[in-house]
Amino acid sequence: MRSKKYILSVILVIAIALLIYFAPLKSSNLTSYKMDIKYSDENKTIIGTETVDFINTDDVKLSEIYLHLYPNVFKDKDNVPFTKEEIGLAYPNGFKPGYIEINKITFNKDVPATYSIDKKTGEILKILLPKKLEKGDRINFTISFKVQIPPSQGRFGYGKNTVQVTNFYPILSVYDQNGWNNDPYYTLGDPFYSDVSNYSIRLTVPKDIVVASTGVIKSETRNGNDDVVMIDAPNVRDFALVLSPKFKVAEEDVDGIKVKSYYFDEDVGLKALKYASDAIRFYNGYIGKYPYKQYSVAESDFYMGGMEYPNLVFISKDLYSKDNLFNLEYVIAHETAHQWWYGAVGNNEVKEAWLDEGLTEYTTIMYIERYYGKATADAVFKSIISGEFYKFSKANKDDAMVKTLGQFKDWNDYTNIVYNKGAMVFSELRGLIGDEKFKEVLNKYYNQYKYKNATTQNLIDVVDSVTGKDTGGFFAEWLD
Numbered sequence: 001m002r003s004k005k006y007i008l009s010v011i012l013v014i015a016i017a018l019l020i021y022f023a024p025l026k027s028s029n030l031t032s033y034k035m036d037i038k039y040s041d042e043n044k045t046i047i048g049t050e051t052v053d054f055i056n057t058d059d060v061k062l063s064e065i066y067l068h069l070y071p072n073v074f075k076d077k078d079n080v081p082f083t084k085e086e087i088g089l090a091y092p093n094g095f096k097p098g099y100i101e102i103n104k105i106t107f108n109k110d111v112p113a114t115y116s117i118d119k120k121t122g123e124i125l126k127i128l129l130p131k132k133l134e135k136g137d138r139i140n141f142t143i144s145f146k147v148q149i150p151p152s153q154g155r156f157g158y159g160k161n162t163v164q165v166t167n168f169y170p171i172l173s174v175y176d177q178n179g180w181n182n183d184p185y186y187t188l189g190d191p192f193y194s195d196v197s198n199y200s201i202r203l204t205v206p207k208d209i210v211v212a213s214t215g216v217i218k219s220e221t222r223n224g225n226d227d228v229v230m231i232d233a234p235n236v237r238d239f240a241l242v243l244s245p246k247f248k249v250a251e252e253d254v255d256g257i258k259v260k261s262y263y264f265d266e267d268v269g270l271k272a273l274k275y276a277s278d279a280i281r282f283y284n285g286y287i288g289k290y291p292y293k294q295y296s297v298a299e300s301d302f303y304m305g306g307m308e309y310p311n312l313v314f315i316s317k318d319l320y321s322k323d324n325l326f327n328l329e330y331v332i333a334h335e336t337a338h339q340w341w342y343g344a345v346g347n348n349e350v351k352e353a354w355l356d357e358g359l360t361e362y363t364t365i366m367y368i369e370r371y372y373g374k375a376t377a378d379a380v381f382k383s384i385i386s387g388e389f390y391k392f393s394k395a396n397k398d399d400a401m402v403k404t405l406g407q408f409k410d411w412n413d414y415t416n417i418v419y420n421k422g423a424m425v426f427s428e429l430r431g432l433i434g435d436e437k438f439k440e441v442l443n444k445y446y447n448q449y450k451y452k453n454a455t456t457q458n459l460i461d462v463v464d465s466v467t468g469k470d471t472g473g474f475f476a477e478w479l480d
Contacts, residue, residue, distance in 0.1 A: 030235070031055055031172065031197045038204040038226075039165070039243065044158055046147040050169055055138045058175050062133040064126055066180045070167040072122035073185040074098030074150045074157075079121075081187045082154065083411065089303040090154050098150030098157065100168070107141050124182045125170055143170050159301025161264065161317065165241040166309060167192070174348075174453070183350045186405035188414045190307075192238070193348045196451045199233035203241070210247035212262045212298040214239045214311045233311070235291070235451055237346050240309035242298040254280045257290055262298040268320045268328070272297050275329045279336035282370050283363070286439060287340050288446040295339060297332055306331040308338035330364065337363040345446055346453040353414075354401045354479075355456055358422015361385065365423065381427065389420040401425075401479045402456060425478045432474065433467050441466045 037048030056062050073081055075097045082090045099122075105113040107130060118124040133139055147168050153159045155166050174181045174193050185191050205211060207227050215233025222228075233239055242262065250273050251260040259277045263269025276297045284290055292311050300314035307314055313335035319328040341356040341363065342349070349356060365385070369377035392412065393399055399417050408414040430438040445454070445462045456479065463471045 028198065029055065029057065031195065032200070033169075033171075033197055033239070034200045035169065035239075036202045037169075039163075039206075039209070041163075041206050041209065041243075041245075044149040044151075044163070046149070046165065046168060047145075049142055049144050051140065051142045052172070053138060053140050054133075054172065056133045056135055059135055060175070061135075062129060062175070064128050066173040066182050067125040067127070067170040068167075068173060068182075068185075069100050069102070069117065069123050069125050069170055070185055071098050071100040071147055071156065074152065075122065080152075081185050081191075083187060086303075090152050090157075091150075092153065092159075093151055096151050097148065098152065099148050100170070101146045101148075102143060102170070103146065104144040105141060107139065109140075109142060113141060121184060123184060124173075145170065153301045153303045155302075155304075155307055161244055161246050162298070162300045162302075162314075163241075163243040164300060164302065164314060165243060166307075167238070167240075169239070171238070172197075176348075176453070181348065181350070183404070184406075186350065188408050188411060189353050189405040189418070190349045191405055193350055193453070194237045194346070195453065196235050196237045196346070199231070199236060199239045201229075201231040201233070201239065203229040203231060205229065205243065206245075208245045209243050210245065210249065210262065212242040212244075212247065212260070212296050212312060212314075214241075214309060216294050236310035237343070238310055240312055242300055242312065242314050247298070252277050255284050255289065257284075257292070258294045260294065260296040262296060263320065264299055264317070265320060268322065268325075269299065271325060272299070272315070272320070272328065272332060275332040276336055278371060279333045279367055282367055283337060283340055286366065286370075287363070287442050288450075290339060291344055291450060292339075295336070297335075306335040308335045308342055310343045311339070313338070330368075333367040334360055334364040337367070340446060344451065345449045347455065348453065349405075351404050352402055352456055353405060353418045354422040354425075355454065355459065357418045358401075358425055361419045361423035362426035365427070381423075385420045385423050386427075389416050389424060392416040392420070421478070425475075428478070429463065429471075429474070432471075433463070433469075437467055 032053040034051045037046050039046050077095045105115050107113055114128040116126050150157045155164060157164055171194060174195055181193050204226050207225055211229055213231050214236055215231045218230045218232050220227050220229050246264055247262045249262055250270055251258055252273055254277045257280060259280055261269050261273035263272060280290055294311055296312045298314045299317050299320050302314050302316045305316055315331055319331060337360040341359045347355040365377050365381050368380050399421060401417055401421060441463050444466055445459060460475050
């Protein structure tokens, strides 16, 4: 009887999961992505479909829509988003291409769509709509695609231990007051700009693969040599995965939020969990509560330090050593702060990169102040932020902050202007308006623009409303 009950229970769980997955998309004011994808570890490919339920939230009638095909920037060695100095780090075992192939697009499951892919770069997909879409109208379309993951130890690629599956699927461009934002995948910075959407994922992986992901894993079911993983990720502006057969996992509850650490070495992996938990705890109290159920930090084959995605960040395995603990803590605190400044409150990272990076960097300094004291925080700020920027500014007269990624000369230029000068803006602002008002500014900015995309002007407006003063001159002096 016990075995029969067990089998019936398993069947019931599978049936419920499938009903939830294949249920009609719920109507809301958000676009929804529903993916059914399969990962091959042998071929390093992802094959599947995504069904997008798109809603026009703008006042303009749309006759076409655009999506980014980010994997295609990895197709040609001469165009990959790495500097010449980075190529060896990104491809330690030699270059092989990554790309995405679009096999079929249909409206309402069976009406063929008319579409084209930008011939020059292959990065932008244009789909003609069967009729003009007015504000509030929705349209449903399905894309069948195949992704080849490259042997790159950057955001998108794989190494000996992990596979970073990021920016891999067709994602809608943002339509704003400037029209469609079809910017290229720039080499410098984080060239991404997206709206919050709801994601529902059916992921099939080999049974030995451990999955770290955006959202929450609702169920895992064994199907022969594969596992079928059902993932729910509401109110996020992107979806990402890190996969590995080597992951160990530890977790902790922080204010009702499940914080998880995916790691290889237990001693340092548990340290990473502590740093992530401490960061969530502090930011919850100082800025406003993290609005999701789960947050994960994953040790990865990633040469660039750390990278943020909604509910998930990956951290270079090179930082997971006892000799690197402070750097590990700093990077985790920084990437965790991005869950507020990028994840919840978004912005155009192509045109106003300083807005999330500068605030994230200064929020990280405040983390140091909270756990190590103001003297230590001031010393760190002077050493790696203001001190570095002042050295940079002596040799560089152009330090204007609000410009597109393509206008930065190199990583030194970008880092000093976006991160360092950006953090200095918030340090000076805190000194100008005082600790109490500064905290109130962050609270209001977070709550007012959570799940939205904010601009520099939006931030200035919040500061003015909290302080009752016109701070436009202060910001103009720093931003120009």
